[in-house]
Each structure stands twice: as structure tokens, then as C-alpha cells.
Amino acid sequence: MRMSKDELGSLLFFILMLFYFLSSFSIMTPSFMKVAIQPDQVPQFIAIVGMILSAKLFYDSYKKRKSIERDGTTEKKEEIVINKPALIRVFSVSLVVFLYGWLFRTIGYIISTIFLYLIVSIILGGEWKKSLIIGVFLSVLVFVLFSELIGVNLPSGWLSFIF
Amino acid sequence: MSVISSLLTGLLAVFQINNLLFVVLGSFIGIVIGILPGLGSSAAIAMLIPLGFALPPNYTLIMMCAIYMGAMTAGAITSILLNVPGTPAAVMTALDGHPLALKGQAGKAIGIGVFSSFVGGTLSIIGLSFLSMPLVGIALKFGPPEYFSVFIVAFTIASTLIGKSALKGVLGVFLGIILSTVGSDLQTGVPRFTYGLNLLLDGIDFVVATIGIFAMGEVLSYIVNMKKLDKNILELKGKVWPTMIEFLSVIPSIIRGTIIGFIAGILPGSGGALGTAVSYAVEKRVHKDGEHFGEGILAGVAAPEAANNASVGGALIPMMTLGVPGSGTTAILMVVLFMYGLKPGPLLFIEQSTLVWTVISSLYVSNLAVLLIVFLMLPIFVKILKIQSEYLLPGIVLFSAVGVYTVHSLPADVYLLIFFGLLALALRQLGFSIVPVILGLLLGASVEQSFRQSMIMSRGSFEIFFTRPISLILLSLVIVIILTDIYRKRKQGKLVSN
Numbered sequence: 001m002r003m004s005k006d007e008l009g010s011l012l013f014f015i016l017m018l019f020y021f022l023s024s025f026s027i028m029t030p031s032f033m034k035v036a037i038q039p040d041q042v043p044q045f046i047a048i049v050g051m052i053l054s055a056k057l058f059y060d061s062y063k064k065r066k067s068i069e070r071d072g073t074t075e076k077k078e079e080i081v082i083n084k085p086a087l088i089r090v091f092s093v094s095l096v097v098f099l100y101g102w103l104f105r106t107i108g109y110i111i112s113t114i115f116l117y118l119i120v121s122i123i124l125g126g127e128w129k130k131s132l133i134i135g136v137f138l139s140v141l142v143f144v145l146f147s148e149l150i151g152v153n154l155p156s157g158w159l160s161f162i163f
Numbered sequence: 164m165s166v167i168s169s170l171l172t173g174l175l176a177v178f179q180i181n182n183l184l185f186v187v188l189g190s191f192i193g194i195v196i197g198i199l200p201g202l203g204s205s206a207a208i209a210m211l212i213p214l215g216f217a218l219p220p221n222y223t224l225i226m227m228c229a230i231y232m233g234a235m236t237a238g239a240i241t242s243i244l245l246n247v248p249g250t251p252a253a254v255m256t257a258l259d260g261h262p263l264a265l266k267g268q269a270g271k272a273i274g275i276g277v278f279s280s281f282v283g284g285t286l287s288i289i290g291l292s293f294l295s296m297p298l299v300g301i302a303l304k305f306g307p308p309e310y311f312s313v314f315i316v317a318f319t320i321a322s323t324l325i326g327k328s329a330l331k332g333v334l335g336v337f338l339g340i341i342l343s344t345v346g347s348d349l350q351t352g353v354p355r356f357t358y359g360l361n362l363l364l365d366g367i368d369f370v371v372a373t374i375g376i377f378a379m380g381e382v383l384s385y386i387v388n389m390k391k392l393d394k395n396i397l398e399l400k401g402k403v404w405p406t407m408i409e410f411l412s413v414i415p416s417i418i419r420g421t422i423i424g425f426i427a428g429i430l431p432g433s434g435g436a437l438g439t440a441v442s443y444a445v446e447k448r449v450h451k452d453g454e455h456f457g458e459g460i461l462a463g464v465a466a467p468e469a470a471n472n473a474s475v476g477g478a479l480i481p482m483m484t485l486g487v488p489g490s491g492t493t494a495i496l497m498v499v500l501f502m503y504g505l506k507p508g509p510l511l512f513i514e515q516s517t518l519v520w521t522v523i524s525s526l527y528v529s530n531l532a533v534l535l536i537v538f539l540m541l542p543i544f545v546k547i548l549k550i551q552s553e554y555l556l557p558g559i560v561l562f563s564a565v566g567v568y569t570v571h572s573l574p575a576d577v578y579l580l581i582f583f584g585l586l587a588l589a590l591r592q593l594g595f596s597i598v599p600v601i602l603g604l605l606l607g608a609s610v611e612q613s614f615r616q617s618m619i620m621s622r623g624s625f626e627i628f629f630t631r632p633i634s635l636i637l638l639s640l641v642i643v644i645i646l647t648d649i650y651r652k653r654k655q656g657k658l659v660s661n
Contacts, residue, residue: 005593005594006593006594008593009593009594009595010334012593013334013338024356027353027355027356028353028354029353036618036623037615037618039348039350042611042615043341043355046337050337053333053334057328057330057331057334083387090383090585090588093560094383094581094585097379097560097580097581098577098581100577101564101568101574101576101578101580104568104577109565116561117557117560117561120556121553124386124552124553124557126551126553126557131553131557134554139561142565145214146213152216152569152572154565
């Protein structure tokens, strides 16, 4: 990608600030209460200043990249390099955690937590047998810690006939 | 009550068996965390926040402060044996520590490092003990305009000191403030940026955000890089306890490192890494063997190690007296205080005096406990280095996911965990520091509140910030910091182009 990291970052920030600014118009300003600063004014100020600063950062980064390209040198660390295997790993782990949250109450704490550990460990290159043993051990340990010590009710799910 | 009598009262409380147990437990956990590369004290303390629901505040705070101390000390072990820092603050220790280990002097390097950490930590806690009350006295005179100005100073320092770009630092702070505005407005009660979701009416939970950013974010960053650590962990050779001559030779370096680390720790958001970097650079310049730094000089280990532990006491000062965290870890300690309904600041010292002085006194004890535990159990801790990341990281994910679930017993918090983890990853990949974001998130509501209250007091006039002396001094400091930063960057730019 031709864009540098700073350019991309500043662009994303600009979009965020713009979205934030536009969203601030949906904040109700109470007519029944007299306040020196309305609830939408500080967000609007932050958004406007944020957009200006993002634009400045983008401009500075763009100028720097063009100057580097003109001089014929490349600063590899500034370039955006998309590492597909890394993206897949991050996406996979995030998906597993998402499914964990979604199925936690249905399947139950013990089973879902063992699978969470096992699958994440395999994604990261662990052996499945070792991961399974450690997963069972940690699940029980965490169960004792949170359920018995903190008194949090962890769902039993499919194992409700046992717990 | 004088500081000495407060400390003695605190020490008496610390030596009750339950508190002592948590000091030792926290010290042990902190050492383990510090040794494991890629897992800093912030991530560990963030993961343990949910334990606070079951424990009274003194146990939790004592344990977490002990973890902080232990991690700062033990990071040196990994730096020396593996040439990889166990914590970010131990980066500089590797420069001379690892060469010493290559020469077969790993034991001596670790001994000097741990001892320097102990001295630096102790002196900084003495600083915390004696400086906090005068600061509390000043802070009690603060009204909303002064608090607003203090927060602006904090944001300015955090933005200019952390990372290479002040602009990125400010944008990070703004991102944190944006997140803090989600929920019901504190003054009027109107919902802001909730998009119709009742879940967001109470705002973004600090606990979930903190665990997501620090613990999950750390894991995802590690996954992206997936560095396979060099399995050739050097052997622990040689005596660990330094000789008297070796110890005396590094005393000046320890003192210099302590002063620098302590001051760096006070600066909001800077943490231990800044202090260690500056202390190493200064030591290299002033030490008689400065030109040999990087080849295995004991002072090159002593100074940064003293600095990183000295930053602990320094970072706790603004957090406890003003409610402004001095580091990422103290930001998490602030979240713990909020969780108990305690507001860090001058009133904490008045309303919760026993708790505050018990925690401060526990720092002396945990500092000593870390020293003793490391010396007694060092060979065992070295074995921990062999734990592979493919089995460690899923454990962190597991703790984090279950931990956030216990906050409200809602699956939605697990989704937020992923969101904040991905946010932290994206910020890191794009070269933004997460510390300004955390500062903005934690202090955003207070900044807005203090600003709006000031406007009510002044009937809409900005003059109030400039007519009150303390506020004026603080805002002048902001201008000085900005101008200094601009001057420094221009000077650097000229040096590079020459």
C-alpha cells in the first residue's frame, strides 16, 4: 500500500472525528435546565479540533512520504505491510472469543472454557493433547477462583445435570 | 498525624497475617509476571481486577502494588538471560545485562539489578511518603478550574513525552475522551452516543476497557508478531550476591537512576520506560566507563534498574494525591479504586487515611519481599522462562474473557473485550501509544465536569482559568511544555539534516 501508517492512522482518526461530530447533533439539549455548557458542546469542540489535528497529521505524513520517495530512500517501517497469516490469526482468535461469549451461557462455563483454551492454543501452534490437559486444569482452577472465591455464578449449561 | 506515625500505623496493619499474605502473594505473582516476556504488570493487574469483587480494598490494593513492584524488579532477569525485556521498563537493562551474562556473569548482573531495584524502590517510596501530604495540602485548595488545568497539564505531558509525535499523543487523548463521553451526561442526564442501546447508558465500563486494552491487546499484538523466543536461555552462572566492592561501585549510579526514575514516574502517563531510557543515557554520559557501556558494565544495569523501580513511587504520587495516573499500571490501580467507590485525590488521604497509609507501608514490605523471594528462588523462576507462548497466551485470553464476564454477567462485555483488544492492536500497529487513550478514557469525564463546573462558576467566562493563580501557573506550564517540545523537535530535525 502506498500510504504510510501515519497517513492511514490520521485518515481513520479524521473519519472517526467526523462521525463523532455528526453524531453529536442527535444529543438532546434540555430546554428545562439552564447549563453554561450544553451536553453536545464539549464533544463538538473535541471533534472539530480532532479533525484539524488529524488533517495536520495527514498533511505532515504525506509531505514526509513524498520527500522520502523523491530522495529515493525507503523507510520500511513506515510502510503499511499487510501480513496475511497474522491477520488470519488475529481474526481467528477474535472469532473464537466472540463465539465463547455467545455460547457461554448455552454450553456452560466448563465446556466452553476448555474449548476456548484448546482452540486458541492450536491456532498459536500448540499440541492438542497438551493444550487439552492445560485447558481442563485452568478451567477448573478459574472455576474455583471465580465461583468459590468471588461467588460469581458461572453457568453450567450442558452440564447442568452435574452442577 | 505526622508522616512517621502514619507510616508506623500502616506498618502495624501490614504485618497482620492476612495483609502480609497478600504482600507475599502479590510479590510472587509480580515476579512471575515480570519474568514472562510480553506480559507486563499492567496486563496482569488488569486481568486480576475482577478478584476485587470478592476482596476488601486493602487486600486488593496491597496485592496489586506488590505485583507492580515484583514485575518491575523481575523484568531484569529475562533481559539479562534472554536479551528480551520481561517488562517494557527493563529494555535498557538488556544492553549491558546480556553481555555480562554472555561473559558468564549472569548471576552478578541479576544480583546487581535486583539490589538496585530494591534501593531505587525504597527511596522512591520514601519520596512518596513525604511528598504526598504537602501535595494533598495544595490539592485541597483546588477547585474545578485548578483540576481542569491539572488535567490539561497531564494530557500535554503524556502527549509530548510518549511516542515520537505529540499530534498522535493528543489524538490518542481525544480518542479516550470520546470513549468517556459515551453514556448519560452527568450534569443533565441526557444520553450521549448510546445509539439506542440501554447497555451503553452507564457508559463504557473501565474494568472491561482496561482488561481489553491491556490484556487482550497485549495478546493480539504478540500474535501479530509471533516472535519465537530464542530457546537458548543462558545459564545462571556465578554468584548472585554482589561483592561489597561491586555494590559500592554502583551506588552513585543507583542514586542517579533513582532520582531520574522518580521524577519520570511523576510525569503523567510516562511509566517506567521513560525513566530507564533517560537514566541509561545519563549514566553513559557521566560514568567513567561510559564509552564501554553495551559491553557489560555493572553501572549499565544498576542505573536503569534503580530508575524503573523508582518510577513506582513517583507514579503513585499524582495518582493518589490528584487522581492523575503517572503510568499505565497506576491508571489500572485508579480503576480498582473506582470499583470500590473510592475517588483518588486529596480526599482519599483524609477519608481513607488508614487504607492509604497501609498501602504505602505495604510497598516497603513488598519491596523487601521481592528482594528476598528472588534471591531465594531464582533458579525456579528461571525455569518459568521456558513456558511456551502457545500455552501462556491462551491462558491470558481465558482469564480475561472470564474476568470481564464476571463484571456484569453479560456476554456483551466479552464482545467489548474483543473490541478494545482490536482497538489497542490497531493503535499499536499504526504507531499510536495506548497510554494517552487510557488517560483520556479515565480522566475524560472529570475534565469535562471540571470545565463545565468552572463555566457555571464564572457564568460562561474563560477568565476564571487565568485569574486563579494555581490555574494560571498550571496553564503557563502547558505552554512551556509545548514550546519546549517544539524546540526539541526542531533541534533534532536540524541534527538529522546535518
